[in-house]
Amino acid sequence: MKITLKPVGDVADEIMNELRGRVNGIFNCPVEIRESFNDLAYAYNPERKQYLSSKLIASLKTLAREGNEKVIGITDVDLYVPRLNFVFGEADTISGTAIVSLCRLRQEYYGLALDENLFLERATKEIVHELGHTFGLGHCSNVKCVMHFSNSLADTDYKKENFCPKCCLKIAPLL
Numbered sequence: 001m002k003i004t005l006k007p008v009g010d011v012a013d014e015i016m017n018e019l020r021g022r023v024n025g026i027f028n029c030p031v032e033i034r035e036s037f038n039d040l041a042y043a044y045n046p047e048r049k050q051y052l053s054s055k056l057i058a059s060l061k062t063l064a065r066e067g068n069e070k071v072i073g074i075t076d077v078d079l080y081v082p083r084l085n086f087v088f089g090e091a092d093t094i095s096g097t098a099i100v101s102l103c104r105l106r107q108e109y110y111g112l113a114l115d116e117n118l119f120l121e122r123a124t125k126e127i128v129h130e131l132g133h134t135f136g137l138g139h140c141s142n143v144k145c146v147m148h149f150s151n152s153l154a155d156t157d158y159k160k161e162n163f164c165p166k167c168c169l170k171i172a173p174l175l
């Protein structure tokens, strides 16, 4: 098994490298960074000023990949799906593909002072959560588990960046 992180649009190298290290610390398998695509215009909704996450996942699915590879796109743009104001991320379990937006994970987005470590912790949790879905895990009732559903950033901040013992038992044989 291996995990590939793909910047979708512009994402700073330092952020990608930092996230690679953190994700590698959770999953006991190789984690690589690979280029993807930069032109996101086709997924942009000018009325909402957001990008349709399922369209970006569909593009990630078309990129060459290996059989036992989970792919997660990481983007700075704000994502949505119809009927929701926004999403932190989305996963497609069947193809083993997911995407996460960094946009709303930054304190600056809410007019607060920059907090780089908090931002990286949130991003790690969202990435590990969506990757958990690509491994077939559903949402977990344990509020401290990374697979707990985050309705808001408060939920994300409350949970940990790793799997609870129950989820660990499910994921360990798949790595």
Ligand SMILES: [Zn+2]
Binding pocket: 129, 133, 139, 149
């Ligand atoms: Zn989820």
Ligand SMILES: [Zn+2]
Binding pocket: 140, 141, 142, 145, 146, 147, 148, 163, 164, 165, 166, 167, 168
């Ligand atoms: Zn759990």
